[in-house]
Amino acid sequence: MQQTIPFRHQDAATSRVALVHDYLLQDGGGERVLLALQELFPDAPTFALFYDPDRAHVAFRKKDIRTSVLQKWPFVRRHEEWTLPFMPMAIEHLDFTGYDLVLSSSSSFAKGVIAAPGALHVCYLHTPTRFLWEERMSYVNDLPQPRFIKRYLPHVLHRLRMWDRLAAERPDTLITNSETSRRRIRRYYGRDALVIHPPVDVAAMPRVTSAGSYWLTGGRLVGYKRFDLTVKAFAKLGIPLKVFGTGPELSRLKTLAGPRTKFLGRIRDDQKIDLFTGCIGFIHPQVEDFGITAIEAMAAGKPVIAYGNGGARETVIPGVTGEYIDTQAWEDIGDAIIRFDPSAYDPITVRAHAETFSKERFQTRMSLLIHQLLSGR
Incomplete structure (x- = not known):
């Protein structure tokens, strides 16, 4: 396995580097990006609006995590969304005095930090803030809150959209995870972004x-x-069928499930490896900005059946590493399963494709880009 070498640069040897993330309250693809950046900058503190060790990845417990004033508000834990109107204020009040490089990982508020004068701010922008732009209507309708809150919420979101649009202008350079996200950034923020696919720990996944x-x-x-x-x-x-993960849809999904579907809840990394190596294939029915879990399946040599939209268009090769379904319908998924032929896919070829999205490749590209940006200053 290739060993990660911390970032070194003659202009950054004595510089202070700060990492920023929206909030550390789950273990998703954005958090895996942050973990990879922490390996590049092992001495850099990580700033976030909130941090809950019980919900975030265990690796963060060994890191220097510095949270916003919202973390100390009473009755907020497990109800962080109650502070939504105050999150822009909280992110702007994080103090980056003395830091020469601010590297943010953001899908909502972290891009809006205010770096010190003369500092370089590079933002890995996963996507424009979903609940403010593409999913603004469904966010209000699906929110499990009283009617009077839903009635007031659109006014809050309107103000947040204005802040969010201005906040997207603050980073000096934007990086994103896919061409899908790049197009969204152009549409909602009027800026271009460089595409560097997010890191997948391919080396940790044995091919079977x-x-x-x-x-x-x-x-x-x-x-x-x-x-x-x-x-x-x-x-x-x-x-x-086995389903891993937790979330607000869990109880509803259980009511839809048949007797041969198992819900596994939150799983450890070693359990994930066992699940991927023991499966026939992976089902990816959603529109994602990128879709790390699909790559993890391919790293194990397993094909993916994916809805042919969003990031899957950049990661799944029909007939080689998986297949597309044309519409988001259970009938299309069922038809793809019935027609599926495992012998049509070569695990070695599937794995080789996944290696083009490796963590080492991500870290190398990020290091080179930051080196160029710092040299240019």
């Missing part, structure tokens, strides 16, 4: 050539990821 005994899907169980379509399809087919 044996056939699996079940299908796999999982991640954050939220509505837009459309796990309900997969669960319903497998209930109709009566074929084994």
